[in-house]
Amino acid sequence: xxxxxxxxxSARQQQIVDVAWxxxxxxxxxxxxxxxxxxxLGIKAPSLYKHFPNKQVVEAALIDRGFLLWGNAAREAIAxxxxxxxxxxxxxxxxxxxxxxxxxxxxxGALDRALLTPGVEAWSGAPLGEPxxxxxxxxxxxxxxHGMAILAIDGRxxxxxxxxxxxxxxxxxxxxxxxxx
Amino acid sequence: xxxxxxxxxSARQQQIVDVAWxxxxxxxxxxxxxxxxxxxLGIKAPSLYKHFPNKQVVEAALIDRGFLLWGNAAREAIAxxxxxxxxxxxxxxxxxxxxxxxxxxxxxGALDRALLTPGVEAWSGAPLGEPxxxxxxxxxxxxxxHGMAILAIDGRxxxxxxxxxxxxxxxxxxxxxxxxx
DNA sequence: GTCTATAGTGGGATAGAC
DNA sequence: GTCTATCCCACTATAGAC
Numbered sequence: 001x002x003x004x005x006x007x008x009x010s011a012r013q014q015q016i017v018d019v020a021w022x023x024x025x026x027x028x029x030x031x032x033x034x035x036x037x038x039x040x041l042g043i044k045a046p047s048l049y050k051h052f053p054n055k056q057v058v059e060a061a062l063i064d065r066g067f068l069l070w071g072n073a074a075r076e077a078i079a080x081x082x083x084x085x086x087x088x089x090x091x092x093x094x095x096x097x098x099x100x101x102x103x104x105x106x107x108x109g110a111l112d113r114a115l116l117t118p119g120v121e122a123w124s125g126a127p128l129g130e131p132x133x134x135x136x137x138x139x140x141x142x143x144x145x146h147g148m149a150i151l152a153i154d155g156r157x158x159x160x161x162x163x164x165x166x167x168x169x170x171x172x173x174x175x176x177x178x179x180x181x
Numbered sequence: 182x183x184x185x186x187x188x189x190x191s192a193r194q195q196q197i198v199d200v201a202w203x204x205x206x207x208x209x210x211x212x213x214x215x216x217x218x219x220x221x222l223g224i225k226a227p228s229l230y231k232h233f234p235n236k237q238v239v240e241a242a243l244i245d246r247g248f249l250l251w252g253n254a255a256r257e258a259i260a261x262x263x264x265x266x267x268x269x270x271x272x273x274x275x276x277x278x279x280x281x282x283x284x285x286x287x288x289x290g291a292l293d294r295a296l297l298t299p300g301v302e303a304w305s306g307a308p309l310g311e312p313x314x315x316x317x318x319x320x321x322x323x324x325x326x327h328g329m330a331i332l333a334i335d336g337r338x339x340x341x342x343x344x345x346x347x348x349x350x351x352x353x354x355x356x357x358x359x360x361x362x
Numbered sequence: 363g364t365c366t367a368t369a370g371t372g373g374g375a376t377a378g379a380c
Numbered sequence: 381g382t383c384t385a386t387c388c389c390a391c392t393a394t395a396g397a398c
Contacts, residue, residue, distance in 0.1 A: 012363090033391065047364050049393065108289070110336055122339075136343055140325065140351035147328025148321070155291055158303075162317055169358055170321035176357040177350055193381090215374065227376075228382050236374070 009061075013051050016041060017061045021102075024062060028101045032059075059105060060115035066106045067116070070095050071124035084131045085178060086171055089145060093167065096149035107150060131178045144170050189298075190242075194232050197222060198242045202283075205243060209282045213240075240286060241296035247287045248297070251276050252305030265312045266359060267352055270326060274348065277330035288331065312359045325351050 009017070019040050024032050034055055038045040052058050070092075077091035078084045096103045113121060128145075129138040148167060151157055157166075175181065190198070200221045205213050215236055219226040233239050251273075258272035259265045277284045294302060309326075310319040329348060332338055338347075356362065 034393085035391075043363090044365065045391095046366085046393075046395095050363060055392070104290075107335070107337070109285075134346075134350075136346040137350040137354075139338060139342060139344075139347040140329065140354065143328035143332060143347070143351060144321065144325040145328065146332060147324035147326065150331070151324060151327060154288070156288070157320060161320060163320075165315075165317040166320040166324070169315075169318040170324060173318075173321065173354040173358045177354045214372080216372090224381085225383065226374085227384085230375070231381055 066102050067120045067124040074127035092145045100153045133179045205282050247283050248301045248305040255308035273326045281334045314360045
């Protein structure tokens with residue numbers, strides 16, 4: 001074992017989550033069924049229940065990975081040169097745009113935190129607090145990021161909307177309430 | 182007929198949508214099935230299909246009403262005295278908070294606009310443009326409003342989050358890019 | 363750890379009689 | 381416009397043999 005990260009799952013579990021990830025990313029949430037997942041693995045659906053108690057736990061594993069993905073991207077964003085606010089926004093938009101199905105899985109509806117790696121949700125969101133004086137401002141910024149991302153994914157803006165400019169307008173607004181101003 | 186608004190649906194269709202509305206508001210989306218809807222009306226599920234071609238059209242009728250509700254609330258908000266931005270935000274938050282199931286139905290996933298009253302979506306959103314110089318800023322503001330509303334409905338903010346203050350922080354940010362500044 | 367077989371649930375929708 | 385009867389679909393999950 002050369003990794004310092006403990007193996008929380010068996011190799012087989014890892015493999016199943018890998019395939020589930022690919023299925024979600026390429027074909028969306030509707031394609032992520034236990035039958036389809038088993039098909040992709042070359043086994044029958046009931047066999048999956050020897051490795052996971054139910055579907056929700058498989059989805060939670062995907063959401064967990066999603067938080068890792070976003071948390072790492074956010075940390076890279078504030079480590080970069082340039083405006084941290086703009087870097088964070090670009091990173092958020094990129095993650096959401098490049099993984100729309102994962103992003104919807106992560107943000108749609110209630111979240112059973114008992115199924116996630118403890119603390120991963122807060123860890124992933126922590127970098128958003130960096131540019132601001134208080135967590136309230138950071139949460140307002142998160143609201144803006146999420147709203148823009150999900151409305152874009154769901155096709156709610158008019159077809160001719162210039163979204164780059166809207167992101168810039170929002171950034172200009174929140175720049176006015178950062179710790180540096 | 183003493184109303185100047187044309188009757189787009191039969192009385193029976195109106196009644197069905199009324200019951201669907203109540204069912205959605207009181208018990209949520211999972212309760213809104215064709216079987217359950219029929220039960221509430223005292224008829225059998227197949228009979229519904231004499232009035233509506235499918236479930237999606239029933240849901241579209243609810244979404245239509247939702248846009249009317251929000252559009253009217255938004256118009257009242259900007260007609261009031263005080264800061265239009267704050268009034269709009271308060272109205273938005275109130276509608277979303279008081280009708281969480283309807284709000285999710287309206288905003289979750291893609292929207293088939295062919296099933297809606299033509300123009301109602303744009304009409305309902307138009308007041309958001311009032312305080313701003315350009316539509317891009319208005320859309321950024323909408324992103325903030327929607328993000329805050331849906332994250333709150335879905336329980337995504339920490340339990341101890343002071344959301345009133347976050348709404349205020351966002352308002353302060355967007356105040357900096359209104360037409361009056 | 364995998365299989366076959368099956369249970370159980372719930373939903374949308376249609377055909378045809380009355 | 382309503383009914384009965386039915387179909388079809390999809391899914392999660394379990395039991396027990398190998």
